[in-house]
Amino acid sequence: MLSSHAELAKALQSVLTPDAVLSGDAAERAYDCDAYTVDRNNPSAVVLPRSTEDVAKVVRWCNKNDVPFTARGAGTGLSGGVLPAMGGVVLSTKRMTKILEIDYDNRCLLAQAGIPNKRLSDAVKDRGLYFAPDPSSQSVSTIGGNIGENAGGPHTLKYGVTVQHILGLTMVDPLGEILHLGGKLPGAPGYDFVGIVVGSEGTMGIVTEAWVKLCPIPKAVATALISYRNVADACRTVAEIIAQGTIPAALEMMDHGILRAVRAAFGLEYPEGTLAMLLIECDGEPDRVAHEMESVQKVCKKNGALQIRLAEDEAERAKLWTARKKGIGAMGRIAPSIVTHDGVIPRSKLPEMLEFVYDVSWRYQIGVANLFHAGDGNLHPCFYFNDRDPEQVKSVVAAGEEIIRRCVELGGSVSGEHGIGIEKVDLMPLMFTPEDMEFQATAKRIFNDGSLCNPCKVLPSQKGCVEHRRRWRGTAW
Amino acid sequence: MVIPETLEEIANIVRDAKGTVIFHARPQPHPFAISGPTGPDVVAISMSSYEGIIEHDVADQVVVVRAGTTLTQLQSHLAITGQCLPLPRFDANYELATATIHGPLIDKIAFNLPHGLQFQCGSWRDWIIGMKIVRADGTIVKCGSKAVKNVAGFDVQKLMIGARNTLGLVAEVTLKTYPIEALPLSEVQIVPTMAGRAPNFIQRVLPTDLNAAIRSLGQQLIACDRPSSTLWAEVRPMESPRRFNGDWIMRAGAGPRNLEFPDAALVKLMRRTKELFDPGYKLNPGAMGIF
């Protein structure tokens, strides 16, 4: 082990170039966590490689010198996936932002890992194509990060999560070997390595390039905002829409807590007495969209909708989506601290689960706002509180714990899209037995026997990892 | 041939087997299978009695099912509530032409053959949200959950799909179901003169190469799915049809040549994977061609 951070940075400068290495107190501070701010740890240095070869060089150097390393994209993750848990080197992909090849005819595109998700769609929109996964952070979050976390988003209900849109990968394995997995065509014989690497949270290697699938932009889109007198009516609507066989492109719910914030931040208007809202979008062929929207509206009316507002044009549609996508961020305007959870439940259990969430909030006297992907049963209860009051913090921790446990009891999962990272690593035993986790650990060893590549993530009790420091569940935003 | 009826029985048989274990899912082997070893120390397991639907949550559109269940059985159960797995509707011609005979799920998942709606509705890796697996040492493990969206832990179930049970035996699966009403029509075209023939060659090419591939297969072509640019053909065993950049093929009746892995690095990675999951090369030896 090199004796000081300065020495380590100097050595890395000779591996790459001096301008590709960041070191010093300010750099260590700026890269000590992602958007999950509860746990932090300083890296020894940050490197900004420009190519797959650069990444491989750094990884090989780390192996030779027994230095842990962690890949990082835009640092928008919500579970501490890029936290340098054991210190060492942070490899930022932010100088790898090129689109290397676009194959319009075969509807796919090869990009470097550091490019923001949204830029993929921007690059091909003139040809009527787009990249379907749309996490709320898509204007900044990188394709590499999306692959690491198998990112979701509001439109996963119809179009699937990231893994369904990744065709092939170039990856630097934990020993520094460059691997090419998959290709332009899915379904090839052999083991599905792309399927296991996507969503492995950067623990199986560092993805540097990816072939992604492009989809045709839907010919027609209809977006409706529906107000309800109570959450139960909205939940029933969700269940009925799914049950009748309609698959909307998105089916999102907002409750009264979030509506107040969204009204304050984005001027979103709704009728008096509204306590829940659904944002429903249908897309595809014009006839089908019209038909689907009609049947959706019928279900809404039947379940006591107060008002159904259809977006008149693209501008209004964009406004509705801004309110949805930046809704959690808007909570930051009105409360000093927020914590957002990411539990999933079978969607028929929504009414029961929401009731439970409100009950927890009432018992612990902590405000809660809900804004989530109702169509997938992916909840995002957001507690707002003051983190300088230790009693409130304690309540928030306990309340979060109860909610996550309940999700698992109802047959769901501790995470729908934010990932396990460092945040939920000790919740894994709620879902999995030691044997189950050993099975997952075996899969991880396909690429790595050691513990240098993004250590301490996903699977609990790894060699040498410190105890997850603060039991403050959820994300501080 | 042993025919276990419970998960524990299967696990015990696998654990206690001294030699190798071969999984037989059906009376006759899958047409695209590569036959493995025979002999006194080979334990052959038939999954035909480990069948049936464990749980079907209609409102959530999720079904948990034993792997010995046939697809026909599962589809007819789901149809009662207006649901299905999004595979093309039952049609004998189609099934024959695309080698998708309605066998048990364990075969479907193990071979992961292309089907006529894969472009429109995805495939097994998109539908399976959870699994129970019997490992080579007889341990029963699970991955995934019943939630349709879940990122907790590694998606090891994806590794099992198309792995021909060489990494573990897929015993139970949790699947997302699909409303029948929303099921699109399959666009698979069957060459009229080839009706009634079964394919021994499947090729998937890039859409830009599709017409060239169709021409190259010529009279041997049985069926074609344009949206996914997949072709089914009957080729003479010794013949090697034209390959295209980035394509892949699967063959039947060509022994170890049934599967081709041109990338040495990938073969190395597959071997490593096999050794980690099944260090004694106990499960379905020979099934992947390379081991």
Next chain:
Amino acid sequence: MDRRSGVIGYVDDRTGERLNFTLPLSTRIGPVMVETVSRVSAQNMNDILELTTHCIRCGFCLESCPTFVTTANEIESPRGRIYLVRSAVEGLLDWQKDVRPHIELCLGCRACETACPSGVEYGRILEGAKEKLEQDRPQFSKLALLNATTRPSTLKAQLAMGKLLPGKRIPTPISMLLSKQKPEVDQPTPQKLSPLPPLIHSQLKPVQGQVYLLEGCAMRVLFPRVHEATRRLLRRIGYEVLETAQGCCGAMHAHNGYIDTTKSVGRELLIAMSREIPVIVNSAGCGSTMKDYGNILEDTAGATKFAKRTFDASEFLFANGLMEELASASGLPVTATYHDACHLAHGQKITSQPRELIQAIPRLTYVPLQEADMCCGSAGVYNVLQPKMARSLVERKYANIEETGARIVATGNPGCHAWIAQAAQEHGKKISVLHTMELLEAAFCGLEPFMN
């Protein structure tokens, strides 16, 4: 429950019954909190700390930040800088060693404020941090530069002296002193005033009111034509400029950490423009600061009111009938695009009005500009203080402009105007840079007088 106050309503879905429960005041949802926070002035460490705590580190600002996009380094991003400032306030980092270089590389374009879902007031954090840095260790050379640029008489004298020096650029020794880098910026050259056809009053709308026009410091020396165009446009919609003796608005000082100077010159401006009539500003940087006088001069009577009657020229003209006047203008058969000045788009949230006005010019073909709201690198005196970064940004900007195929690019701020014009000249004068006011006036009296 005794320490808790503030009531939140909650309706029980089972019973439909409305329940109330209470929360501490500080976490109360609703406008109460917003108000208390936005009134805090970034004058001391506690205030800065309070402002930084609103950042939830979501990272949505990253791609909007020109220095982050250029360097890919998170220390040079809004999130990074906010975190550094917060850490310095908390005593975990050293202000001068760890924070200063990164604060100085910030353009102050505030594009991050537009991107921020949490409403973090980055501009105020930045000004607060700069003030702290300058107070602890003043940079006299920078102060001298500010004073030189913001005092019309000094600036004029310097321009005269500059003509005696060899080369187009500002002198290398001065640049080395300010930035430790070679200069990139040409010495400023004042616009030539070409005669414009006289306005025929009988054909104009009758005068219906008076307004003030901020003449500013550098603007009046370097861009007299822009003021002339603004005066004429105002007259076309029926407003007359009430002439008054006035000085600098203090924007440059505020952006560089000298809030006290801003306060004193701001107070003078309040006195000089004391009548309750609109104040029209055609320099985005100035307008942005003047609209913030309510915060900056919080202890001065009338500051908030003054801020409320301050309008960017495009904003005022758009709202008061120029669209109608343009309809009958002779128009311009040119292709034009528009670059958002940061302090207009992000500082004042004005993006649609100038575009609508330009598009209303008869016969003009408008083409949108990629990355229109990304800073050009001028940023006040930034291109003098950070020549390298400013150069890379203006090259990126120029490439985007060239891509549009437009012959004219309009913008609403003198800094952008001069800096992009320099780049356009270096690239062979294929593209002309005009202030939005010049382009709009040209719609009535032709491009000729504005093209040299």
